Amino acid sequence: MSSSEKNEKNVFEDQYLVLYLVGALPAEEADRLDELSIADDDFAWRLREVENDLVDSYVHSELSGETLARFKAFYMATAQKQQKVQFAQGLRQFQVANTSRAKIVDKPSKSRVPFWSTFPPSRIIPQFGISVVALAMMLIAGYLLVQNAHLRREARDARAQYESMDQRAGKLENDLKQQRTAHSEAQYLPSVDIAQLTTVSLLLPPPSRGLSSLKTVTIHPRTDLVVLLLTLESANFPGYRVIVKDPAAKQVVWQSSELEANSVGDRKAVSAGLPANLLKARNYIAEVAGLTNAGKQRIVGDYPFHVVLK
């Protein structure tokens, strides 16, 4: 069977199952599908999938003609199935809000414009004042509800991702210690006990996540090295450089050599280790610059962080 024939068959099967779901099949054919819907695993899942798509199509106003009429008259005849439709409507609202959020992230300048500013003041005329205010309040409530839901989900996603990154940071610290041990052995520096080198790591999210609070790293007197793990929105450069600046003193405190981005979960990140004794109790900015093949340097982002000395 060719691919197109196979696809046509699948389309036919979908339509056939839709006829079954909206009660348009003759009794004996429906009986056969009834049996399969309970006794055949593959068929049961397939039917459920077609039903989900059918309900979604109704919610998306994609049904028409006989199918729509039968859907309303037959399919919607029980509360169970009406609940399915309401669930699909709720899911759609989340998806719409998700899409809107993605667009806002893509266009940050637009996102800063409050949505109510799209209502020109001239429209808010007195005779419609109360209804407009009521409508605006409903919109605000809906907007806040959806935003709240998404912020919570985003926070949870970020938490999961950063937990994975923390693990990666720990691994990088261990790798760094091992490399230093090997390096010291190679250079015959037995007087420095590298195994005792104390590091502290700080994971910094991409700078575009403006809602996150200022990250703090605590440095103890015995801390030797601070490892910064800087998450990138995207890794478009073959190399990176990290420059740590003291914004109050307007000074560059430290800068790395050329670094490569590593994969951390489904993200890329640059890690840089700097001597802890260079840092004081204050705010710093780790500036990440991308290095082009032509040797040019382009700023990727600023990662502010706060240092606490113990």
Add this chain to the structure above:
Amino acid sequence: MKNWISTQDSFQNFLHWLDEGVDSAGEKYLEMHRRLVAYFDRKNCLTADDLADETLGRVAQKLQEKGEITELSPAHYCYVTAKFVFLEYLRHAKHGRAGLEEFSVSGQPGSVPAAAPLFAEKDEDQEKLLSCLDSCLNKLSAADSKLILEYYQGEKHEKIERRRELGTRLGLSANALSIRACRIRTKVEQCVKDCCKSG
């Protein structure tokens, strides 16, 4: 659920029989219950949940009486029993009685019954539905939550293309992806149902 399970042992025996040798930790039972509810619901029975319980109760009772059922697979046996339960339901409804005990029938296709409450009949119910949906999506893993929102997003060709990309990204065949998405949706739907019911 009806009074059909006399002992914990017989219930365990019933679960074991449904599992057909592969321990599903009760998932097979729940899945069969869902399929039966859907079956009675497609027949526009008002009390699909009760009829599904009735069916499973009869099967369990039969298993208890006979010790074993080997002539048909568990799923097929459940179907045959469900068919009898449905015929009885129709007969009772036809005679104007309340059906099997308290069961009732919706009558002709197209009549809209008022049995089980809907998720959202008023604005505040709609808010509750969204809140439950949010809470249920939050109970999923981040990956599952993302998958269900992405899989069921879009319309017509856009949706097909999105699913193809999603399958490629996750390294799943179209069929495996569809089953996974369907399982998650079923789980979330049940969660929302329970959440809305809990008030």
